[in-house]
Each structure stands twice: as structure tokens, then as C-alpha cells.
């Protein structure tokens with residue numbers, strides 16, 4: 292499995308919690324940026340000729356705020372430069388209220404077959420508090436325009452003043468619009484964002500409250516037929532995001548655009564976050580890479596374990612042996628013995644974190660880091 296990630300760093304404005312690389316008010320740069328993105332894809336094409344890509348993910352930022360012709364051009368360039376699997380999954384992220392019938396038609400004709408919509412919450416006052424520029428009704432309208440397609444919604448928990456009943460409303464709203472996948476993230480107060488000040492002021496729910504919200508929402512999602520397959524991701528059967536599953540299985544992916552990361556041939560590398568630097572580099576025929584590291588030995592093993600144990604499928608013991616030539620239970624014997632009450636062994640083949648502890652897997656996995 293291999294994936295392609297494409298970063299579109301434009302947004303209409305900055306949400307109060309957001310630390311993603313996005314440039315509000317710079318949509319005027321879209322033409323220059325997209326030309327560079329197409330060029331970056333071409334620059335990398337020769338070295339990736341022997342790869343077939345199973346997924347393409349256009350994320351942001353807000354890909355849906357720029358003219359649809361750039362997204363269409365982007366997907367055409369992907370096909371011109373890279374071999375795609377016949378059943379390729381092509382996802383586009385969008386914000387409610389930023390698409391029209393024409394835009395969606397253009398995306399679909401260009402091959403998009405999965406749409407990820409940032410709802411965040413069904414409560415309008417909370418959307419406003421987050422600095423979102425849409426209402427819950429806009430989400431409904433975006434879903435109506437999308438029609439019967441593979442749709443996903445992002446929602447958030449741990450918001451100021453949010454209750455479990457509010458979160459159930461978000462889930463109901465998404466499920467009622469026929470989404471087959473829900474990503475549910477606990478608000479992270481990122482340093483430097485306005486929400487961080489709310490956190491310092493003690494205005495956000497504490498971690499026990501958020502954990503309780505998570506448990507309630509997980510139970511409700513299950514009741515509605517959404518099975519958890521990763522700590523923050525829930526899907527109807529068969530609608531798991533193949534693009535994200537590939538990340539957690541430590542599969543290869545190539546990223547294009549500002550701040551895009553890649554994992555290819557055992558190396559992890561990341562592009563610059565700076566829009567001007569990115570454009571300058573590409574115009575002078577250089578890769579805009581600012582960090583590049585070969586991941587080997589214990590680091591590679593830890594990555595494998597850390598990613599796999601976020602998921603419901605857990606770690607495949609035989610796959611680990613094939614990849615590293617050593618035994619998972621021996622490599623991590625101390626950490627496994629110390630934390631044995633948190634793990635399940637499935638059919639002697641897989642190791643996974645017990646259902647009730649998956650939400651706190653970060654703490655458990657600290658002992659695996661040597």
C-alpha cells in the first residue's frame with residue numbers, strides 16, 4: 292500500500308484552535324502555489340515510477356476554498372505523473388458552506404470519491420466560539436449538495452461548555468446526513484492559539500471529563516453502527532479510511548505542498564512550512580525539504596508498535612517478524628510485562644490494547660520508548 296497526500300494551505304480565516312499550516316487571506320497565492328505543487332509532483336515522478344498508489348488525500352487548510360479548477364488540475368497531474376490503483380480512494384477535505392453544486396461536480400468528474408467535512412459541533416454557539424465560519428445548517432446543505440457519496444465528518448469533544456448531550460447531537464446530525472465515517476478528536480489546546488489562553492484560564496473541561504465524554508460518544512457511535520477502528524476514527528463496516536489505515540500500518544506515502552510529510556524507502560522527510568520558501572525552492576528546481584531522516588533499528592520498531600497500537604486491529608505479530616526479522620514479544624518484553632493488564636492477545640496472532648484503555652494509549656506506550 293502507498294498513499295499520496297497533497298496539502299492546500301488556504302483558509303478563509305483562522306479558527307481559534309487551529310495550528311495546522313494554513314494561510315488565511317492568502318487565497319490570491321493559489322495560482323502560484325498550485326503551479327508549484329504540479330511542478331513538485333513532476334520533480335518526484337521519476338524516482339517513484341515503480342510505485343502504485345492506492346489512495347490520494349487532498350487536505351488542508353481548506354481545499355474547497357480555492358477555485359475547483361486547481362483541484363481538478365491537481366488530480367490530473369497526479370494521474371499524469373503516478374500510477375494509481377484501479378480502485379484508488381480519492382478524498383477531499385472541505386468546510387461546510389464552501390462548496391457549490393458545480394464545485395462538487397468538478398471534484399467528482401476529476402475522480403474524487405470520498406469527501407471529508409469539518410462539522411466540529413452541531414451547536415451553533417460552539418461553532419462561533421471556535422471561530423468557525425459556518426453553522427450546523429451549512430453542514431446539512433453541504434451534505435445535500437454532495438448527495439449519495441462516501442462522506443466523513445470531523446467532530447470535536449472537550450470544547451468549552453460542551454456536554455455529552457451536545458456531542459450526541461453532533462453525532463446525530465452527521466449520522467442523519469448519511470455519513471459513513473466519523474473522526475472524533477479531543478480538542479488539543481495548541482500553544483500560541485487563542486484556545487490555549489482558554490486552557491490556561493481553566494475554561495476547558497479537564498482530562499477526566501473529556502475521557503468520560505469520549506466513552507459516552509463511543510458507546511453512542513457503536514449503537515448507531517459506527518465501529519471504532521482507531522482511537523479517533525469510527526466507521527460503518529467497509530468505510531474505514533484506507534489512506535489513514537496505511538499511515539497506521541506504517542505504509543509508504545509521499546506528501547506534496549507546504550509542510551507535507553512523507554515516508555518513503557525508510558526515510559521520513561518534511562517540506563518547509565513557509566509559503567514563500569516553498570515557492571522559491573520549487574521555482575529553482577529544488578525539493579523544499581527541511582528535515583530528512585532515515586528511520587532504522589529500534590526507532591523503526593517503536594514507530595511500528597506506536598502506530599499499530601492506536602488501532603483496533605492492533606499489531607500483527609507475523610508482519611512485525613517479516614519486517615524486522617525479530618520477535619515483537621522479545622523486543623518489548625519489559626514493557627509488555629509491566630503493562631500486561633492493558634493488552635489482549637487475539638488468536639495468538641495480534642496484540643492490541645484493551646478496548647477500555649485505547650483512549651489512554653499514549654500513556655501506556657511511554658514504556659515502549661527506549
Ligand SMILES: C[S@@+](CC[C@H](N)C(=O)[O-])C[C@H]1O[C@@H](n2cnc3c(N)ncnc32)[C@H](O)[C@@H]1O
Pocket residue numbers: 308309310311350351352353384385386408409410411445446447476477478479480481
Ligand atoms: C486538517 S484539519 C482541518 C480540515 C478543515 N479545514 C476543517 O477545518 O474542517 C482536520 C481536523 O482536525 C481537527 N483539529 C484541528 N485542530 C485541532 C485541535 N487543535 N484539536 C483537536 N482537533 C483539531 C478538526 O476536527 C479538523 O476538522
Ligand code: SF4
Pocket residue numbers: 301302303304305306309310311313351352353386409
Ligand atoms: S478551516 Fe480548518 S484548517 Fe482552516 S483554520 Fe479552520 S481548522 Fe484550521
